[in-house]
Amino acid sequence: MRTLQIGHSPDADDLFMYYAIAFGWVNHSNLSFKNSALDIQTLNEKALEGVLDISAISFGVYPLVVLEQSLLRTGVSFGNGYGPKLIKKKGKNLKKNFKVALSGAHTTNAMLFRIAYPEARIIYKNFLEIENAVLNGEVDAGVLIHESILQYDESLEVEREIWEIWQELNQQDLPLPLGGMCIRRSLPLSVAITCEQMLTKAVKVALENKSLLSKMLQERNLIRVDSKKLETYLNLYANEDSITLSQTQLKAINTLFKIGYDHKIYSQILEVEDCLIPLEYEEFRNS
Template sequence: MKIFKIAISPCPNDIFIFGPWLLGLTHDLKNFHSKFVFKDVEELNNSAFKQQFDLIKVSAITGLKLTSKYQILQSGGAFGIQDGPKLVSLPNTLPQHIKTIAVPGLSTTAYHLLKASWAQPFKPVPMLFSEIPKAITQKTVDAGLLIHETALIYLQKGFKLLLDLGTWWKKNTNGLPLPLGVILLHKKYLHIQKEVESKIQESLDIAYLKTQEIKPLLRTFAQEMEEETLNKHIKAYVNQYSKKIQSDGEKALIKLKNIAGWDIGE
């Protein structure tokens, strides 16, 4: 039986969506044995550029760049409706004094949106998203761009909000969902695209029905262990666009390409 290589992030929304598939709560793909690997968002982006996996979660902006090699799937992605990445600093930091900003990777949607929205010039300092709060606290950087669950609890960490990219996006797109991450299928597997999309949708349906069975897996990978934080993260980024991107999601991806002002061609 052929191995089907899948790479996703350990963030709660990915674990929630793919957890039932990973745990065997749904049947595997026909004639394949699926093998899951977990990587940080920027590691996933780099792996996609190298075509190391058959199915892979990437930043939406990276997915748009790789359409000659991969197909963006209708299911499994992360679209924010109200929430998004947040630029924060220590309370006494003045915006005009911000010169260095910790970012979760130079290929992330969050970073490209920050470049489009933050008027002042700055030096990006790439690092693991989980290390950004510490870098801010230790004053290694002047500010940090928070993603995943840490963006939802910045006040609890004592940070001041400088820019909410979810709010900024909503104002600049007439309320379109914010495309943060998408699922890519390598084009050598286009013949099973519908089956893969259906499997992701089935896994998500089971996750809602058997949430308690995947909670231990969620806690294993979570950066923030509080139950309320995990639930807030899942609620923020697992929604109708995770089941199917729909026309609004497609429009949002086009808008992202335009707003980022980035050369999508390879």
């Protein structure tokens, strides 16, 4: 039995898409996973360091790890008319150099934010600490992610949706690529293909058993929101579009990479199709 280290965030969509494996609903005779729940910036940093075999990441960090990591087609989260929110205290006017808290230097929302607000003074905090940093005046504004976008203190208001920035930059009404998964290129290709198949099946099984899985996650105190908010959040970020990348989603990721290159964030333009596990290997192997 080969055991691989897999990292995912503690937010509801990642837990939901993975836990069919943790609960034993999806398994393999020769392969198992040891999972760790870490905040998204820590996961991005571990991907840069090559620590984990498989990891949830921000699409925004992927061009920096392309030589060591392949992208998986499954376990993806996109915003479609929604996404992270730049919030501030109600009535506050933000100066050009306002101080802002972001969830990590390599997140997709941080990349888009820096393009839109080049003069802002950025600090990075765990995403769970951002709302309080705005409330106590440590920062002028903050970008909320994950379940934090569903409800926040009534004294706060949305200054701008990251979705709006994305739409202005892409000009094609594409979904916003937020989170995906990557796998170490050093793993045998047959193992990588099996991992992608298992993780894809886990998302399918989760969606087929949504009510039961959601209940089990809540009973074990793995979820930070109540059942109503969980349903809302999963509808946004863990849905049929999370099972495998569509052509529209691939186009959106390519557009994100091109925007990053045009703004000198990345040193090269990537085509996401070249970054995926080559599934034709399995066909050749079995032919």
